[in-house]
Amino acid sequence: MSDQQIVLASRPNGMPDANTFQFEPLTLSELKDGDVAVRGTYFSVDPYMRGRMNDTKSYVPPFAVGQPISGGAIAEVTDSKADGFAPGDVVIGTLPWATRSVVPGKGLKKVDTTLAPASYYLGILGMPGLTAYFGLLDIGQPKAGETVVVSGAAGAVGLIVGQIAKLSGCRVVGIAGSDEKVAQLTKEFGYDAVVNYKTAPDLSKAIAEACPNGVDVYFDNVGGAVSDAVIKHINFHARIPLCGQISLYNTTDVPMGPRIQPMLLTRSVLMKGFIVSNYQDRFAEGTHQLAAWVNEGKLHYTETTLKGFDKLPDAMLGLFSGQNTGKMIVEV
């Protein structure tokens, strides 16, 4: 297959589709001093990338129309004019969606594939792992005996949040979108109870039954109606880390819902939005602890892998229909 790249053909109005992504033949720029030539091996698709397809102010600038989409990726160095990189090195960085790239070496980091499979650095030892770690422990502050509810429980972040909450001595209740995920989360990932939000006849009642002592921490990955149902059962002095709102990312109108402030007010609840880069100063601590838990067998991990560069658009869309359990990865 010849080398190619995927550009943002047009900004999606609602759910991205065939008009959003354009495959193009690739012309590589020349290798200058400080540059590294790489071949992409694992590409990460993440919900936040949907936000970059819009032309709105957020914590990362929007993708440019006609330019390659970019995201977290693992690559193999094929040529280098940058100190510290040599052909054969495995590196991680933000890379264009292209089979090959020439990028400045200073944006790349070498990863040690003797410690963990390369793709783990896009997941449990990377951005999703750190997001789970800091969001739950720093904002959620779970205490032993409390009840922690995680929406998007089978997602890249949710899968890790639930396990860290369990390590903190909490009752852990997940919300997920298929019976397969429900079974896997309870059997393999230690969740005490999991509610299938797509089939529960009365979601609020199902959450109440799964949380007989109410909800002390709600780690929110999805927003929308699922969150409305959880917040009804929120306890006094509860904490709500806002990590994602994936149910709303493809809405075209301003999403409306029941106002939550009266509940947060009367129950003295804390809600805090965050992005993982808020914790940049503490990444070493987080990565060290996550790696230790993985090595001790205390954190289990799984990922959903699609094979082939041409699967990147499908993988991205799959996030919104819940195709993945754990991190969604495209292996080239």
Place this chain on the structure above:
Amino acid sequence: MSDQQIVLASRPNGMPDANTFQFEPLTLSELKDGDVAVRGTYFSVDPYMRGRMNDTKSYVPPFAVGQPISGGAIAEVTDSKADGFAPGDVVIGTLPWATRSVVPGKGLKKVDTTLAPASYYLGILGMPGLTAYFGLLDIGQPKAGETVVVSGAAGAVGLIVGQIAKLSGCRVVGIAGSDEKVAQLTKEFGYDAVVNYKTAPDLSKAIAEACPNGVDVYFDNVGGAVSDAVIKHINFHARIPLCGQISLYNTTDVPMGPRIQPMLLTRSVLMKGFIVSNYQDRFAEGTHQLAAWVNEGKLHYTETTLKGFDKLPDAMLGLFSGQNTGKMIVEV
């Protein structure tokens, strides 16, 4: 006028009205050991009392139908079988809406009227002052140079919040409901700008103009559409102390509005509900600092006083139509 009390005749559905309050002749219970007989002199009406008229779980139990409404009040001791209280003492406590009461002495505290007028202990040196102090400083954490927006800026709490924010070196922008309040807040209470939410043709635009650097702290007393307009201009890492939601207290349906979580998420905003009793351990600190600022002339104070026990229902309703500037008090 003979002695009387005001009972909750029926739970209001929406705005309280003539059917909510019932005046009754008063029969005093006998003075037992530990009791104090008092004559009410100043009664406080506060927005949170509306919540107690509903039969819903909150941080204070609901009023009982057929029983007297109760709230913060200043009273004069007329007789005492409790240690530490003697006729003529001026006391503060939660008292029934009754011209005279017999209550346990342990629920009362003497106030020193040589330091400040008695009614101040229901306002700037009492619950509203402490609410402003802890909500702004502990949750809002204003830093010099930041912009602080206060809704319900002319209310009992808002009036104090704005001045403490000013003492913290912030640009202070109020939102209030009449041109008289706008003028008074800017001329007498140091607000840098005040928006009249009832007359601004485009509230969001008016807030943007008053906050050229965005909003770093939003002290929310009112909720609803006013808050929607403010949150549009919230800055990264902003803090939103949720103190009141008075615009919603008389709604009969679940109030709907634009979902705020996407904004809180993408801008890493903290929102936290609170009630003043969360800070009970620090009341001495708060009262001491507020009294010092009042004595140093750094905090100005005003109240709206209605005269006559029979004005209590009108005073309560007046809160919802914005009749008051500063604390609303009924003087008997």
